[in-house]
Amino acid sequence: MKFHREGIPTLLITIMLILMLFGFIGIMFPNKIVINIFLAISAFVLITVLQFFRHPKRVTPINSNHIISPADGKVVVIEEVEETEYFKHKMIQISVFMSPINVHVNRSPIKGIVEYVKYHAGLYLVAWHPKSSTENERTTIVVKHENGKSILMRQIAGALARRIVYYCKQGDQMDQGEEFGFIKFGSRVDVFVPIDCKINVELNQKVKGGISTLASFK
Numbered sequence: 001m002k003f004h005r006e007g008i009p010t011l012l013i014t015i016m017l018i019l020m021l022f023g024f025i026g027i028m029f030p031n032k033i034v035i036n037i038f039l040a041i042s043a044f045v046l047i048t049v050l051q052f053f054r055h056p057k058r059v060t061p062i063n064s065n066h067i068i069s070p071a072d073g074k075v076v077v078i079e080e081v082e083e084t085e086y087f088k089h090k091m092i093q094i095s096v097f098m099s100p101i102n103v104h105v106n107r108s109p110i111k112g113i114v115e116y117v118k119y120h121a122g123l124y125l126v127a128w129h130p131k132s133s134t135e136n137e138r139t140t141i142v143v144k145h146e147n148g149k150s151i152l153m154r155q156i157a158g159a160l161a162r163r164i165v166y167y168c169k170q171g172d173q174m175d176q177g178e179e180f181g182f183i184k185f186g187s188r189v190d191v192f193v194p195i196d197c198k199i200n201v202e203l204n205q206k207v208k209g210g211i212s213t214l215a216s217f218k
Helices: 005-028 032-052
Strands: 066-068 073-083 089-097 105-107 112-120 138-145 150-156 164-166 179-183 188-193 213-216
Touching: 005 032, 073 188, 089 213, 112 164, 138 164, 138 179, 150 164, 150 179, 188 213
Parallel strands: none
Antiparallel strands: 066 213, 073 089, 089 188, 105 179, 112 138, 138 150, 150 188, 164 179
């Protein structure tokens, strides 16, 4: 399994801190039991960092009619809402919550052209807070499908996730299942789809980014 490049700085800092603390403990507490406890804690921390930034290979089942989940996690919202940033009309919002143990890579739900990209600075409310979608740090990305319909994806920071990364810009061609971003340590991705789409998931259902079908175009 690959390790995501976004985790390299965190991994290096973690290793440096462990080495520094190991040297300090070895001098101040030259006790085998203390050293073994420290080594066990260090191993746990390293495994946790590696797990946060894992980047498993995914083969997306390409279907131009399907809207694929952009993230691993659990479906926490399915509702008709007024999308106020870009479309200015009613859409169906499907939100996927990523816990700290989920893969944090974000993948494009459809193939299309990126119409709109905007980063918003904001708060760090817990990701399931009703206002996190509009008040937290977030990035909005709109992709237009070849059928002329567009979807909106919103990466949302949470209480732990303090860094949202996105790799696309307006005018880019995006393939279905292609990596477009990363959210450190877990948070939420909202997907806004046309009101006439067929919804293929239920609340609390677990989904996989680049694999599970959230909805289908009609």
